[in-house]
Amino acid sequence: MRTVRMLAAAALAGAALLGPAAPGALADTPTPSATAGEEAGPTEAGTTFRTAAPFRPGQEATAQAATGDYLYWVFPADTGERPTVRATVTLPESSLRHGSATWRVDVYDGLRRRQACMYGAQSRTAPQAASSLELACVLRPVRAAADAWANDPLPGSYFVRLTVTGLPEEDLGQPFSARIGVDVSDRGGAYAADGALAAPLVPGATTAELAETEEEAGRRTAVEAAAPEDGWSSGWWSDRWIWTAAGGVLAALAGIGGYALTRGSGRPPRVPPAV
Amino acid sequence: MITRKRLATGACALLVALTAALLPTSASADEPAAKESPKVELVLDVSGSMRARDIDGKSRMSAAKQAFNEVLDAVPEEVRLGIRTLGADYPGNDRKRGCKDTRQLYPVGPLDRTEAKTAVATLAPTGWTPIGPALLGAADDLGEDGATKRIVLITDGEDTCAPLDPCQVAREIAAKGIHLVIDTLGLVPDAKTRQQLTCIAEATGGTYTSIHRTEELSRRVRQLVDRAADPVVTPVATEGARRCADAPQLKPGLYTDRETFGEHRWYRVDLLPGQELRASVSISADRAVNDDYGVLLRAVTRSGREIVRGSEAGDGRTDVISTGLRYPKPEAEDADEDGKPAAETVCLQVSNSFSAPPAVKTTPGMPVELTVDIVDGPASASDVASFGLGRGWWLLGALVLAGFLAGLIWGWLSRWRLAVWRTH
Numbered sequence: 001m002r003t004v005r006m007l008a009a010a011a012l013a014g015a016a017l018l019g020p021a022a023p024g025a026l027a028d029t030p031t032p033s034a035t036a037g038e039e040a041g042p043t044e045a046g047t048t049f050r051t052a053a054p055f056r057p058g059q060e061a062t063a064q065a066a067t068g069d070y071l072y073w074v075f076p077a078d079t080g081e082r083p084t085v086r087a088t089v090t091l092p093e094s095s096l097r098h099g100s101a102t103w104r105v106d107v108y109d110g111l112r113r114r115q116a117c118m119y120g121a122q123s124r125t126a127p128q129a130a131s132s133l134e135l136a137c138v139l140r141p142v143r144a145a146a147d148a149w150a151n152d153p154l155p156g157s158y159f160v161r162l163t164v165t166g167l168p169e170e171d172l173g174q175p176f177s178a179r180i181g182v183d184v185s186d187r188g189g190a191y192a193a194d195g196a197l198a199a200p201l202v203p204g205a206t207t208a209e210l211a212e213t214e215e216e217a218g219r220r221t222a223v224e225a226a227a228p229e230d231g232w233s234s235g236w237w238s239d240r241w242i243w244t245a246a247g248g249v250l251a252a253l254a255g256i257g258g259y260a261l262t263r264g265s266g267r268p269p270r271v272p273p274a275v
Numbered sequence: 276m277i278t279r280k281r282l283a284t285g286a287c288a289l290l291v292a293l294t295a296a297l298l299p300t301s302a303s304a305d306e307p308a309a310k311e312s313p314k315v316e317l318v319l320d321v322s323g324s325m326r327a328r329d330i331d332g333k334s335r336m337s338a339a340k341q342a343f344n345e346v347l348d349a350v351p352e353e354v355r356l357g358i359r360t361l362g363a364d365y366p367g368n369d370r371k372r373g374c375k376d377t378r379q380l381y382p383v384g385p386l387d388r389t390e391a392k393t394a395v396a397t398l399a400p401t402g403w404t405p406i407g408p409a410l411l412g413a414a415d416d417l418g419e420d421g422a423t424k425r426i427v428l429i430t431d432g433e434d435t436c437a438p439l440d441p442c443q444v445a446r447e448i449a450a451k452g453i454h455l456v457i458d459t460l461g462l463v464p465d466a467k468t469r470q471q472l473t474c475i476a477e478a479t480g481g482t483y484t485s486i487h488r489t490e491e492l493s494r495r496v497r498q499l500v501d502r503a504a505d506p507v508v509t510p511v512a513t514e515g516a517r518r519c520a521d522a523p524q525l526k527p528g529l530y531t532d533r534e535t536f537g538e539h540r541w542y543r544v545d546l547l548p549g550q551e552l553r554a555s556v557s558i559s560a561d562r563a564v565n566d567d568y569g570v571l572l573r574a575v576t577r578s579g580r581e582i583v584r585g586s587e588a589g590d591g592r593t594d595v596i597s598t599g600l601r602y603p604k605p606e607a608e609d610a611d612e613d614g615k616p617a618a619e620t621v622c623l624q625v626s627n628s629f630s631a632p633p634a635v636k637t638t639p640g641m642p643v644e645l646t647v648d649i650v651d652g653p654a655s656a657s658d659v660a661s662f663g664l665g666r667g668w669w670l671l672g673a674l675v676l677a678g679f680l681a682g683l684i685w686g687w688l689s690r691w692r693l694a695v696w697r698t699h
Contacts, residue, residue, distance in 0.1 A: 066484040111599025112555040173485035195656030240664035251678030258682025
């Protein structure tokens with residue numbers, strides 16, 4: 001693994017010097033996208049972690065349910081991305097409701113650990129007259145690796161849970177609809193950490209050996225099934241390569257400049273014109 | 276990564292065969308194993324109160340019939356559907372007889388739509404509301420095989436057959452570990468009905484809906500039946516021990532267990548050097564619990580040293596509370612002569628800090644869902660930054676300065692050397 005990464009690094013150092021445009025294309029593993037096509041998101045939501053409805057960043061997942069239900073979706077997030085989860089809840093008719101309701105969106109990682117929101121109204125209270133409600137949660141940027149003891153976001157599946165947390169009891173079980181979307185913004189190399197997981201944090205991920213037997217059996221592995229549109233990135237690319245290479249080039253230029261400065265223009269005055 | 280996979284497979288072909296044979300559950304962990312088709316039983320209240328004409332100006336019964344007709348038309352092929360009634364036959368006042376009045380109207384199995392519809396058409400609002408006995412009957416109808424099962428209970432009133440608490444009945448059915456979910460629908464429910472139906476739904480991880488219109492009813496029932504058809508992985512029942520030494524050995528997969536308030540449960544997982552253990556646990560609040568709660572998952576060595584823990588706390592209304600941990604075991608320093616390094620036994624301890632008001636029954640315990648995955652270990656990091664590379668204007672400044680100084684010194688040196696060479 002390490003050797004492969006080092007070789008890749010060496011190859012890239014050359015690539016970065018020769019053509020700064022190329023690396024973007026190299027950034028992804030050549031894994032073909034297994035399920036392309038379905039552009040619209042799911043129209044149903046799951047009710048547990050196990051039944052969470054999968055969707056991809058950019059898609060809009062919708063669901064119709066009854067207040068009090070716990071709705072689950074799952075989406076993939078890869079290294080260097082900072083996902084923003086947005087939820088719009090169309091509340092039941094206000095004539096049916098008896099008071100204000102507090103709604104909440106929670107995000108869990110592939111290990112079902114709750115993930116903190118950096119910004120965004122994760123929880124909001126809708127007054128009785130309101131007809132809809134918007135919630136948002138901006139996650140921390142996803143890192144390639146973290147300590148086993150840390151709770152940092154890692155590449156893998158992320159679960160979204162939407163529910164009402166506080167409402168008058170007589171308002172339970174009324175129909176509402178929800179729309180969920182995820183935007184990802186690329187955070188660049190600032191969060192590019194060293195190290196990499198062997199498999200993203202996807203429920204059901206298995207060792208390479210078992211994954212291989214799955215593949216032989218013609219089944220998609222859990223990791224592939226949960227992958228983003230263009231597959232999981234290998235994680236070795238970051239703009240740190242460009243910064244470092246550019247730094248090297250500038251240092252070389254500055255070196256030439258410094259050298260030229262000591263030479264002055266033409267020959268040094270104390271050296272005789274010809275020997 | 277791929278290169279590594281190939282290498283590993285090449286070297287451990289034997290191991291592959293061995294593990295594949297040993298771990299059949301994990302091999303199919305994310306795929307629904309070839310299994311029985313899902314079963315759904317619709318349980319319809321046909322008690323006298325269903326005569327009330329308050330759903331779109333029609334009686335509750337005719338709304339239910341209309342919804343059933345639409346649902347029966349839309350049942351997915353693979354679903355085995357059955358219908359059970361409660362309070363359909365005995366119109367009298369004898370409570371004892373009224374509370375036994377539940378029968379299977381249409382057996383759980385491949386659906387004959389016309390036959391099922393005819394059976395539903397014969398129903399007329401009649402008797403009592405024995406919800407508890409009906410749920411028990413429905414659970415019996417569904418059987419105890421490995422299929423996913425769902426009961427959809429449609430009623431307009433609370434149970435009239437105390438002391439058998441339908442909510443407790445539901446919890447006990449769920450505790451049998453037969454993967455059963457009860458969804459409840461209340462037709463124009465009053466406060467007590469709502470309370471009872473939410474309790475039943477909560478006890479089994481189901482949903483509760485209140486219905487005021489016919490279209491809502493048919494849409495919701497259709498949705499619930501479709502949900503039953505969604506393939507899901509059914510977890511394997513296990514029973515954690517009080518100590519690690521007696522704990523059950525878990526292979527990668529999905530497990531369920533029950534844990535009461537303040538109880539600890541232990542499980543064991545074998546981990547080879549160079550592998551990473553990923554475990555997550557969810558504890559469902561399937562009854563009324565106090566507002567603040569938490570869960571703790573610890574990975575402990577056999578000698579009792581804590582390796583890593585995952586913990587989570589929360590407050591307010593919730594369905595589950597969950598946490599997870601990962602433990603990458605470093606590669607062995609010295610590979611054994613026999614080639615296969617010894618596996619470490621990792622003990623997993625699951626504990627919870629739920630509490631409940633004194634009126635709430637503590638048995639059976641709350642449902643615990645445990646997932647165990649074993650993957651290859653992560654690539655070790657030699658630096659905080661990716662490959663130890665730098666980034667930012669300070670880096671550029673430092674490099675430029677260093678380059679400039681180096682150029683300057685080199686220039687001076689070569690001038691000095693040139694001067695020395697000239698003078699000699």
